[in-house]
Amino acid sequence: MYVRTGTPAFDELIPRISRFLEQNLLELNIDGEKIRGYRSPEARSIWIRHYSDMMRALRYTEADLISVVRHFADNQSRNGRIFDYFTAFPEKRPYERENWIKYVRIPVAADTEFRFIKAAWLAWQATGDDAFIRNLMPTFERALAYVMEECYFDKEKYLFRRPYTIDTWGFAYTAGRHDWLQYQIDDNTFWGYFHGDNSGYYEVFHFMSYWYNLFGDKVRSALWRDRAMRLRKSLNTHCFNGSFYTHFVKQSAVTIEGVDEVSQLSLSNPAAINRGAASPRIATAIINEYMKRRKATTAFAEWFSIDPPFPSGIFGDQKFSKGAYCNGGIMPLAGGELARAALEYGFEQYGIDILTRYYDLISRNGETYLWYFPDGKPSTVEASTSPDAEPTDGWGSSAMLYALVEGLAGVQDKDKLFRRVRLCPKWLSAGVEKAEVKIDYKSSGAYVRYDYIHTHDQLTINLSGSYAYIQLSLPVPENYTVGDLMIGGKKKKYIMASFNQGNYLIADADIKGDCEIILDLRKRN
Numbered sequence: 016m017y018v019r020t021g022t023p024a025f026d027e028l029i030p031r032i033s034r035f036l037e038q039n040l041l042e043l044n045i046d047g048e049k050i051r052g053y054r055s056p057e058a059r060s061i062w063i064r065h066y067s068d069m070m071r072a073l074r075y076t077e078a079d080l081i082s083v084v085r086h087f088a089d090n091q092s093r094n095g096r097i098f099d100y101f102t103a104f105p106e107k108r109p110y111e112r113e114n115w116i117k118y119v120r121i122p123v124a125a126d127t128e129f130r131f132i133k134a135a136w137l138a139w140q141a142t143g144d145d146a147f148i149r150n151l152m153p154t155f156e157r158a159l160a161y162v163m164e165e166c167y168f169d170k171e172k173y174l175f176r177r178p179y180t181i182d183t184w185g186f187a188y189t190a191g192r193h194d195w196l197q198y199q200i201d202d203n204t205f206w207g208y209f210h211g212d213n214s215g216y217y218e219v220f221h222f223m224s225y226w227y228n229l230f231g232d233k234v235r236s237a238l239w240r241d242r243a244m245r246l247r248k249s250l251n252t253h254c255f256n257g258s259f260y261t262h263f264v265k266q267s268a269v270t271i272e273g274v275d276e277v278s279q280l281s282l283s284n285p286a287a288i289n290r291g292a293a294s295p296r297i298a299t300a301i302i303n304e305y306m307k308r309r310k311a312t313t314a315f316a317e318w319f320s321i322d323p324p325f326p327s328g329i330f331g332d333q334k335f336s337k338g339a340y341c342n343g344g345i346m347p348l349a350g351g352e353l354a355r356a357a358l359e360y361g362f363e364q365y366g367i368d369i370l371t372r373y374y375d376l377i378s379r380n381g382e383t384y385l386w387y388f389p390d391g392k393p394s395t396v397e398a399s400t401s402p403d404a405e406p407t408d409g410w411g412s413s414a415m416l417y418a419l420v421e422g423l424a425g426v427q428d429k430d431k432l433f434r435r436v437r438l439c440p441k442w443l444s445a446g447v448e449k450a451e452v453k454i455d456y457k458s459s460g461a462y463v464r465y466d467y468i469h470t471h472d473q474l475t476i477n478l479s480g481s482y483a484y485i486q487l488s489l490p491v492p493e494n495y496t497v498g499d500l501m502i503g504g505k506k507k508k509y510i511m512a513s514f515n516q517g518n519y520l521i522a523d524a525d526i527k528g529d530c531e532i533i534l535d536l537r538k539r540n
Contacts, residue, residue: 016029016033016075016076016453016454016455017029017451017452017453018419018424018450018451018452019450019451019452020442020445020447020449020450020451021447021449022445022447023374024370024371024374024375025370025374025419025423025445025447027374027378028370028373028374028415028416028419029416029419031374031377031381032072032412032413032415032416033076034407035383035407035408035409035412036053036069036072036073036076036409036412036413037076038405038407039053039054039056039069039405039407039409040052040053040054041053041054041059041060041061043061043103045086045101045103045116048082048086049082050082050083050086051077051079051082051083052066052082052083053065053066053069053073053077053409054409055100055410056384056385056403056404056405056407056408056409056410056411057385057399057401057402057403057404058102058106058401058402058403059102059104059106059403060100060101060102060104060106060117061083061100061101061102062099062100063087063097063098063099063100063127063130063131063134064099064100064124064126064127064130064183065409065410066083066134067130067131067133067134067137068130068348068410068413068414069409069410069413070134070137070138070413071137071413071414071416071417072409072412072413072416072417072420073413074137074138074140074141074456074457074458075141075416075420075454075455075456075457076457077457077458078457078458079458080137080138080141080142080458081138081142081144081147083134084131084134084135084138084151085147086101087101087131087134088131088135088151088154090118091154091157091158094157094161095128095157095158095159095160095161095162096120096127096128096158096161097120097127097128097131097158098118098119098120098127099119099120099121099124099127099185100118100119101116101117101118101119102116102117103115103116103117106402107402108402121185121186121198122198122199122200123177123178123180123185123186123187123197123198123199123200123204124177124180124183124185125162125167125175125176125177125209125212126183126211126212126215128158128159128161128162129162129212129215129216129218129219130215131158132155132158132159132219132222132223133215133218133219133222135148135151135155136219136222139431140428140430140431140432140456141431141432141456141457141458141459141461142456142458142459143431143432143459143461145229145230148226149230152226152227152230155223159216159219159223162175162216166200167212169208169266172208172249172253173245173246173249174208174213174246174249174250174253174254175208175209175212175213175216176206176207176208176209176212176266177206177207177208177209177212178197178200178204178205178206179204179205179206179207179263179265179267179269180209180263181281181320181321181325181330181341181342182209182211182262182281182282182283182320182321182341183209183211183212183282183283184341185198186198186330186331187200187204187205187330188205188269188271188329188330189203189205189331190203190205190269191329193331194331195331195332196330196331196332196400197330197331204267205265205267205269206265206266206267207263207264207265207266207267208253208254208263208264208266209262209263209264209283210250210254210260210261210262210264210283210284210287211281211283211286211287213246213249213250213254213292214250214283214286214287214290214292214293215286215290216246217243217246217247217250217290217291217292218290218291218292220239220240220242220243220246221239221240221243221291223235223236223239224236224237224238224239224240224243227239247292250287250292251292251293251294251297255297255300256277257300258300258301258303258304259280259284259300259301259304260281260283260284260287260293260297260301261277261279262276262279262280262281262321263276263279271325271326271329272326273325273326273329274323274324274325274326275323278323279321279322279323280304280305280308280319280321280322281319281320281321282318282319282320282321282346282348282349282352284301284304284305285301285302285305285349285352285353285355285356286352287301288301288302288352288356288359288360289352289355289356289359295360295514298356298359298360299360299361299515301356302353302356302357302360302362302365305317305353306362306365308322312389313389314338314345314389314390315345315387315389315390315391316345316350316372316387317353318345318346318347318348318349318350318353318369319343319344319345319346319349320340320341320342320343320344320345320346320349320386321341321342321343322343323343324337324338324342324343325337325342325343327342330342332400334398334399334400335400338388338389339386339388339394339398339399340385340386340394340398340399340401341386343389344386344387344388344389344394345386345387345388345389345391346385346386346387346411347373347376347383347384347385347408347411347412347414347415348385348410348411348414349411350369350372350373350411350414350415351369351373351411351412351413351414351415351416351417351418352414352418353366353369354366354367354369354370354373354415354418354422355414355417355418355421355422357369357422358418358421358422358423358441359421359422360514360515361514361515361516361517362515362516362517363441363444363445363490363516363517364444364516366418366422366423366441367423367441367444367445369418370415370418370419370423373415377412382406382407383406383407383408383411383412384404384405384406384408384411385404385408385410385411393406420454422441423440423441423442423445424440424450424452424454425437425438425439425440425441425488426438426440426452426454426463427439429486432456432459432461432481433454433456433461433462433463433480433481433482434481434482434483434484435482435483435484435485435486436463436480436482436484436485436486437485437486437488438463438465438476438478438485438486438487438488439487439488439489440452440465440467440476440489441490442467442469443469443474443489443490443491443492444490444492444517447467447469448468448469448470449466449467449468449469450465450466450467451465451466451467452464452465452467461480461481462480462481463478463479463480463481463482464478464479464480465477465478465479469536471537471538472535472536472537472538473533473534473535473536474489474532474533474534474536475531475532475533475534476531476532477529477530477531477532478529478530478531478532479528479529479530482526482527483525483526483527484523484524484525484526485502485523485524485526485530486521486522486523487502487509487520487521487522487523487524487532488519488520488521489519489520489534490517490518490519491511491518491519491520491536492518493518494538494539495536495537495538495539496536496537496539497509497511497520497534497535497536498534498535498536498537499533499534499535500520500522500532500533500534500535501531501532501533501534502522502524502526502530502531502532503524503526503530503531503532504531507522507524508522509521509522510522520534
């Protein structure tokens with residue numbers, strides 16, 4: 016896998032992030048089963064929450080994408096519940112020395128099941144293993160039945176709910192009724208709707224529909240598609256406030272003094288865009304809100320975990336001070352999601368700017384952290400409740416690689432093994448006239464490769480790969496005129512579409528093997 020443009024900020028991101036990911040490798044042997052996974056940035060454990068996001072980059076660099084997913088599936092509870100993480104390493108050093116096998120579920124977290132299914136989707140895309148997924152469909156059904164039949168789902172509003180947490184994190188606000196971080200649900204729990212849970216389930220409902228259609232079950236495919244659309248409608252009706260998704264829409268009457276809860280912007284907002292839950296209008300509003308806050312903030316970046324933060328310590332530990340970790344810390348995870356969203360929705364310059372700033376950040380000393388204080392100081396063990404604060408964070412760095420590959424290089428797999436590819440390179444917006452790109456899955460060898468050349472009157476893309484269908488989406492600056500489009504030696508019809516700050520040429524073709532795409536694209540005098 017590579018990107019070659021002559022611009023270090025783009026060319027060096029893949030090798031730098033790949034090195035970060037390599038240092039997160041965690042191999043375990045449990046009951047004779049070899050499991051090859053990647054650790055949380057906070058501890059030597061495999062969290063499905065972190066791992067499923069990291070797989071958006073790992074699918075290009077790691078051959079074994081199945082063993083972790085299978086292990087979570089094999090250890091599913093009878094009621095359908097999925098564990099949050101497992102480990103064979105001591106966690107609370109120096110107090111804990113036991114290297115026993117440990118499985119943990121955090122009761123207040125409502126996102127575990129959708130993240131497990133998302134991990135399976137990414138493994139399937141890269142490996143193409145239909146039998147693996149077919150065998151897991153009953154596991155997925157049980158997992159979704161668990162969250163939709165337990166306390167996590169409001170059937171009347173058709174929304175997932177959870178205790179009052181900070182975005183996706185797994186400890187709840189108790190108004191001082193618990194003496195430390197509260198991971199349990201009890202009679203005093205404050206309930207409400209968190210948008211990130213709902214956008215995540217919306218996405219995996221579509222995965223369920225897609226797989227059932229693939230396996231010939233049209234009835235169940237339609238059922239999950241209908242559930243997805245109903246959930247999206249409810250999410251966008253009840254949680255969008257006109258500018259972004261409200262952090263926590265309350266069921267329980269509770270007010271936290273010292274913070275304007277209505278104005279809190281949390282990191283799962285851009286994730287909702289990338290999951291497809293946000294409509295184009297909502298996506299545009301969210302990105303505009305981030306650009307607005309970038310101008311107003313005194314922080315070194317607008318990649319907030321949440322902004323504004325909660326008062327220090329109110330979630331049970333003084334280490335969660337304003338600007339620390341998930342309480343207002345600056346996270347590359349949020350920046351990568353935002354860059355991917357911006358590049359997809361007509362804000363190319365903003366997305367490119369985020370990637371460039373991240374490159375500058377990791378180039379200073381070859382390190383990347385899960386979070387930073389607003390002044391740019393990196394996280395430390397002493398400043399958080401986590402046992403580790405590794406300088407090789409794979410959670411955030413993988414989100415940046417995801418934005419580079421799917422956003423800037425513009426290679427998006429819309430099926431599996433790159434059989435159906437959306438090709439939407441943004442090099443023209445980045446001022447890049449020549450680019451060589453290869454994106455491949457290590458587990459299967461499936462790939463897409465192209466040479467991109469832009470001259471004064473023509474854009475040429477020489478394409479090869481595993482595809483059987485391509486959808487083309489090319490940005491066209493306002494000072495250019497568009498002429499003929501040739502795909503595979505044949506003149507093709509196209510449409511022009513405008514969205515936000517961009518104009519785009521849209522076309523598609525059923526085509527296999529080497530393919531030359533030529534577009535007459537001339538700059539106006």
